[in-house]
Amino acid sequence: MRQLLFWGLLIWCGVSSAAFDERTRADIAERAGELARTHTLLVAVEGETVIERGYRDYRTDETVNIKSLSKTWIATLVGAAIDRGVIESVDQPVTELLADRVPANVDPRVREITVGQLLSMQSGLERTSGGNYGAWVASDNWVADALRRPFVGEPGGRMLYSTGNSHLLSAALTQTTGRSTLALMRDWLGEPLGIDIPPWTRDPQGIYFGGNEMGLAPTALLAFAEMIRRGGRVDGEQVITEDWIEASWQHRTNSVYTGHAYGYGWFTTELAGVTAHYGRGYGGQLLFVVPDKDLSVVITSDPTPPSSGSYFQQQAAIVEKIIRAI
Template identity: 65%
Template sequence: MLPPFRPGTHLVFFALLLTLPSQALAVIDRDALDTAVVDAGELSRTHTLLVAVEGETVIDRGWRGHATDETANIKSLSKTLISALVGLAIERDIIEGVDQPVVELLGDRVPSDIDPQVNDITVGHLLSMQSGLQRTSGSNYAGWVASPNWVEDALTRPMVGEPGERMRYSTGNSHLLSAALTEASGRSTLALMRDWLGEPLGITIPAWTRDPQGIYFGGNEMGLTPQALLRIAELYRQQGKHDGEQLLTAEWIERSWAPRTRSVFNQDLYGYGWFRTELDDTTVHYGWGYGGQLLFVVPERNMTIVMTSDPTPPSNGSAYLEQVKAVVERMIAATVP
């Protein structure tokens, strides 16, 4: 039985019926959580913040004129959604699996003058940023998006490593996956996203940027509301289930979260579109977009967190991410399962 509420107490108790026969109990130090939320809002770029515990939204805040029901540019957090789409395509036999060479899926979109090693690049290599191709991000980004054919440009860049070697973060990898999904399914990435994620989750997915050939940008420039992102975070927290329906396999979620390499930018582990770190001695899985577009899933605390931030330069990169993670760690510490 829950203890009676007493005015002034800093502990708030939530008992929510889960799919298990028993009830799960979360204890939240509300004073500590609220203090961390205030500090999150004082970070230089913060626009919105959502925190849910056991599926119950306990924080819904906006700053600088922004709200959680307004569409935000989620930047490279889009890569986390592309990863989900690949998993759904594998489940539907549109893609054979993560070991399938991407050239098999791209068909006529593959130029004739590629390096022979490109034939060894698999779907999994692209998901984990281990293609071996020269990056299209960073200083190469502007030239890549100015090219007349993004797929061809990405595939004909020099091989600077072996497929499966260390992580080289590149949005071109994610865009190749968007092109592969389009070619293999005969449908646009937008149509797949709306059909497989948007409609089942009850979220709106607006059209976003396309390349010169009409392929939706894989891994950047998607627009979603923070509330929609929270539903995606909850889908992963609940091992692919939404309203009792299995939308995404638990196996794919575990494979996506499994560490395969490490980021040279923030030293965190990386799987299929997901980073992994430890905060408050707890494993945290997160997606990260330029400027501070972030989605955190903390399974041990039955907790999900979404933050959106100013998407315009300068972003302060990993330094700003560390500031956010420090505040998020305090939010996690304020919640005890």
């Protein structure tokens, strides 16, 4: 009878014993550490950090390069700008925000590209990622170079994953507010989350790189994930509106690599029978939010090449194991 009462109390409290079982946590942490590139693993369930591990002499509180996971942060910053009326809406043409940063000799269709199309990687412009990345970052003006790229699709059409899209958004925020993306990030996200946001790479015009090379501690990533999981709230303060989070998770296109749905800076898939939203960076930088399980997961990894495209599947299997344990 006592045992039945004990299990009933756990269910009533909404807490899964498996998620807090030491053996289960140790097994998950060990499996994550067995992956070749893992640096840290953090897991929070119902707001409580139940796993916090560093591997290969890496700590959870030291700054790491989160690579393209920074696109999720830039997208959230755009949401904060819309919340504040700095950007009218996702339907606003980005050229209105970039003003005189737009070169005179661009394709007229550039004027049709909206903020939302940049967020969802549907600008139609030739990618500045992949094989085009090196030449783009070697150019003397990243904004102008991205806008001068030829159209290989229509605005609003298929997904063309491109870091240039995110960088245009960083430039738009800087141009419109007169403040650096770093200052905005610290003010609108860092301060309410209580996290440190160090300076990161800037382009030749001094615009902070929108979509790559951003440095954050894994603990800061977890704080961000938990804010998103709580509907944009931190200690009663609404940092990002719940409407924006829902809009970010809405299926707008699909990744050509995984087939997973993509919204505004977030991928969405199904793991262990539940919906999981995630941001992802090169080499295995991952942030998962699983609302149905009140779960947030952060994994950081070796950000240097080479990195197998299949590595994500190994990491996703760890997250799936965590979901099943709850």
